Amino acid sequence: MTDLDDTAPARAIPRAPAEGLDARLVVDRGGFRLDVELTAAPGEVVALLGPNGAGKTTALRALAGLVPLTDGRLLLDGVSLDRTPPESRPVGVVFQDYLLFPHLTALDNVAFGPRCRGATKAEARAQAAEWLDRMGLAEHAGAKPRNLSGGQAQRVALARALATRPRLLLLDEPMAALDARTRLEVRAGLRRHLAGFEAVAVLVTHDPLDAMVLADRLVVVEHGRVVQEGTPADIARRPRTDYIAQLVGLNLYRGRADGHTVRLDAGPAITTSEELSGPAFVAFPPSAVALFRDRPTGAGARNLWRCEVAGLETYGDRVRAGLTGELPLAADLTTVAAAELGLHPGAPVWAMVKATQTHAYPA
Amino acid sequence: MTKPATTTPGGVGGGPRRTRLRRGTRAVPVPLLLPALAGLAFLLLPLVSLLVRAPWRDLPEQLASAEVWQALRLSLVCATSATLLSLLVGVPLAWLLARTEFPGRGLVRALVTLPLVLPPVVGGVALLLAFGRNGVVGQWLDSWFGITLPFTTTGVVLAETFVAMPFLVISVEGTLRAADPRYEEAATTLGASRFTAFRRVTLPLIAPGVAAGAVLAWARALGEFGATITFAGNFPGRTQTMPLAVYLALQYDPAAAIALSLVLLAVSIAVLAGLRDRWMTAS
Numbered sequence: 354m355t356d357l358d359d360t361a362p363a364r365a366i367p368r369a370p371a372e373g374l375d376a377r378l379v380v381d382r383g384g385f386r387l388d389v390e391l392t393a394a395p396g397e398v399v400a401l402l403g404p405n406g407a408g409k410t411t412a413l414r415a416l417a418g419l420v421p422l423t424d425g426r427l428l429l430d431g432v433s434l435d436r437t438p439p440e441s442r443p444v445g446v447v448f449q450d451y452l453l454f455p456h457l458t459a460l461d462n463v464a465f466g467p468r469c470r471g472a473t474k475a476e477a478r479a480q481a482a483e484w485l486d487r488m489g490l491a492e493h494a495g496a497k498p499r500n501l502s503g504g505q506a507q508r509v510a511l512a513r514a515l516a517t518r519p520r521l522l523l524l525d526e527p528m529a530a531l532d533a534r535t536r537l538e539v540r541a542g543l544r545r546h547l548a549g550f551e552a553v554a555v556l557v558t559h560d561p562l563d564a565m566v567l568a569d570r571l572v573v574v575e576h577g578r579v580v581q582e583g584t585p586a587d588i589a590r591r592p593r594t595d596y597i598a599q600l601v602g603l604n605l606y607r608g609r610a611d612g613h614t615v616r617l618d619a620g621p622a623i624t625t626s627e628e629l630s631g632p633a634f635v636a637f638p639p640s641a642v643a644l645f646r647d648r649p650t651g652a653g654a655r656n657l658w659r660c661e662v663a664g665l666e667t668y669g670d671r672v673r674a675g676l677t678g679e680l681p682l683a684a685d686l687t688t689v690a691a692a693e694l695g696l697h698p699g700a701p702v703w704a705m706v707k708a709t710q711t712h713a714y715p716a
Numbered sequence: 717m718t719k720p721a722t723t724t725p726g727g728v729g730g731g732p733r734r735t736r737l738r739r740g741t742r743a744v745p746v747p748l749l750l751p752a753l754a755g756l757a758f759l760l761l762p763l764v765s766l767l768v769r770a771p772w773r774d775l776p777e778q779l780a781s782a783e784v785w786q787a788l789r790l791s792l793v794c795a796t797s798a799t800l801l802s803l804l805v806g807v808p809l810a811w812l813l814a815r816t817e818f819p820g821r822g823l824v825r826a827l828v829t830l831p832l833v834l835p836p837v838v839g840g841v842a843l844l845l846a847f848g849r850n851g852v853v854g855q856w857l858d859s860w861f862g863i864t865l866p867f868t869t870t871g872v873v874l875a876e877t878f879v880a881m882p883f884l885v886i887s888v889e890g891t892l893r894a895a896d897p898r899y900e901e902a903a904t905t906l907g908a909s910r911f912t913a914f915r916r917v918t919l920p921l922i923a924p925g926v927a928a929g930a931v932l933a934w935a936r937a938l939g940e941f942g943a944t945i946t947f948a949g950n951f952p953g954r955t956q957t958m959p960l961a962v963y964l965a966l967q968y969d970p971a972a973a974i975a976l977s978l979v980l981l982a983v984s985i986a987v988l989a990g991l992r993d994r995w996m997t998a999s
Contacts, residue, residue, distance in 0.1 A: 417905050418905075419901050419904070419905070438904075439901075439904045439905055440904050440905075440906075440907050440908055440909055440910075441907075442905075444905060445905065445906075446902070446905040448898065448902055452896075452898055452899055452901075452902040454899060454902075454903075454917055454920075454921075455921070456920040456921060465903070465906050465908070465916070466906035466907055469903075469906055469907035469908040469909075469912060470907040513906065514905075514906075517906055517907055
C-alpha cells in the first residue's frame with residue numbers, strides 16, 4: 354500500500370499516516386459546493402472556522418455520515434468510511450443544541466450509545482455513570498435534560514459522544530447555546546476534556562475565540578473552500594482574507610510589494626518595515642492607527658491618509674472608529690482621545706500608521 | 717390580562733366592563749357573534765334534548781338488560797381491537813409518510829386520508845368486495861385458510877379499523893412532522909439503527925400525539941355504523957355494536973334507544989375529559 358507511485362488515482366494514495374483523519378469532503382448542494390481538505394493526527398484538535406453559510410456544518414455532517422459525499426475521500430485510521438452508514442462509524446457528535454433525548458435521564462442519555470453498540474443494560478449504565486463522574490456530573494445522573502443548566506447539558510452531550518469511544522469527535526458550535534457568563538468556565542472545561550482526548554477532534558465554530566482557545570490548528574472555511582490553515586497564532590498574525598482579519602481585529606490589505614512599499618490593488622501605497630517583492634499582504638492592528646484633526650507635520654517613515662469617520666463603536670474604555678476615504682480602516686483610541694478629537698460620523702481626520710507597526714508578508 | 721391599555725377601536729360602547737362578551741378591549745362583531753351562538757345552540761340542543769327526554773325512571777331497568785351490556789361489551793372490545801390494529805400498522809405508515817421520500821408519496825397520503833371523507837357505507841361495500849366470500853382477497857382466504865371475515869366479529873374490527881385508522885395516521889404524521897428529526901440523527905451517530913432510533917427516541921417523543929390519535933381513532937371506531945352494518949351485519953352478540961343496537965331499538969322501543977344513546981354519550985364525555993386532561997392542555 355505504501356509503495357504506490359504518484360501516478361496512481363488520488364483515491365488510492367495513502368497521503369497521511371494511517372493514524373488519524375485524512376479527508377477531502379466534497380458535497381454538492383443545490384448551487385453550493387463544499388470542497389475542503391481536512392487532515393488531523395490523533396490527539397489533535399482542529400477547528401473549522403468560518404462565517405455562517407460557509408459550509409462548516411455541512412462538512413461536519415459529511416464526516417458523521419449524515420450527508421453523503423459527492424466526491425472525495427474519508428479515511429479514519431486508514432479505513433475508508435465514505436460508504437459506511439453513520440451508525441457504524443466510530444464517530445461521536447456533540448450537536449449545537451446538544452439534542453439530548455428529553456425523555457431520558459442524563460445517565461440513560463449517556464448509556465444510549467454503549468447500549469446501541471452491544472453492551473448490556475447494566476454495563477451501559479455502569480459506563481455511563483463513570484463518564485458522568487468524570488465530567489463532574491455524578492449527582493445529576495438522574496436529572497432530565499430540561500433540568501440541567503447549559504453547561505451541564507453540554508457536558509452530558511460530550512459524555513454521551515465520548516461513551517461510544519469514538520476515533521473522531523465532532524463538535525458543532527459547542528458554545529453557541531451558552532450565555533456569555535457561563536461560556537468562560539465551560540470553554541475552559543471543554544478545553545481540558547479535549548486535551549485529554551486521544552483521538553481526532555474536529556470542532557466547528559464561527560467564534561474565533563472558541564477556535565483559538567480550543568483548537569491546536571485552525572482551518573478557515575469561506576464559501577465552501579479552505580482559505581487558510583495554521584496554528585491560531587500564525588493565523589492571527591498573518592490573516593489572508595478580510596474575514597479572518599476582522600476576526601482577529603486587524604486591518605488587512607493586499608497589494609504588490611517593491612522594497613519597503615506595498616502598492617495596494619485599489620488605493621494608496623503603504624510603507625512597511627519588511628522588505629518584500631511581489632504580491633503581498635499588509636496588516637496592522639487598529640491600535641497602531643493614530644488620528645489627528647489637522648495634518649501632522651514632519652512625517653518620517655510613516656503612512657498618512659486623509660479619511661472620514663464612518664462610524665463609532667464603544668467597547669470597554671475604548672472607541673473603535675471605522676474610517677473611509679483614501680484607505681478604509683479601523684482605528685482604536687481611548688474615549689478621552691475620541692472626545693478631544695470631537696469624532697463624529699462625517700468628521701474629517703488624518704490617520705497615521707508608523708511603518709514599524711505594520712506587518713507585511715507574501716500573499 | 718396584563719396587556720397594555722389601549723383605546724377601544726371605534727370608540728363605541730362605554731367602560732371596558734360594560735358587556736361580558738368582550739375579550740380584552742375589543743368588541744366581538746355582531747355578524748360573527750350571532751351565527752356563532754346559533755352554531756353553538758345547534759350543537760348543544762340535541763344533546764340537551766337527549767337528557768331532557770331520557771326515561772330516567774325506567775333507566776335502571778333498561779340498562780339492566782343483557783342485550784345492552786352485550787352490545788356495549790362488543791363495542792368496547794371491537795373499538796379497542798381496531799385501535800390496536802390501527803396503531804400496529806398506522807404508526808409505521810405515518811412514519812413512512814413523514815420521514816421518507818418516495819415517488820407518489822403525495823398520492824399515497826391522499827389515499828390514506830380517503831376513508832376520512834368516504835361515506836362509511838361505501839367503505840363497507842368496498843370491504844365486502846375485498847374480503848367478502850367472493851371478494852378479491854376473501855375468496856383465497858376462504859378456500860385456502862377457511863377464513864371468513866364478513867358478518868363476524870373480526871369483520872366488525874376490520875370495518876372499524878378501515879374507518880378509524882386515517883384519524884390515527886393523520887394525527888401521528890402531524891406530530892412526527894413537528895418533532896425534530898435531528899434527534900433521530902443524534903441517535904444514529906450513537907450507533908442506533910434507524911429502527912432503534914425510531915423505537916427508543918422518536919416513539920417516546922411523539923407518544924402524546926400517538927395517544928391523542930389513538931383516542932380519536934377509538935372514538936371513531938366506537939361510533940362506527942355504516943361500514944359495520946354493511947360489512948359485518950347486525951347479529952346480536954356477534955356483530956351488533958352499540959350504534960347498531962341504538963338504531964334497531966329506535967324502530968320498536970324508542971326508550972331503549974335513548975337509554976343506549978345515553979350510555980354512548982357518557983362514554984364519549986369520559987373520553988373527551990380524559991383527552992383534555994392528558995393531551996390537549998399539555999400540547
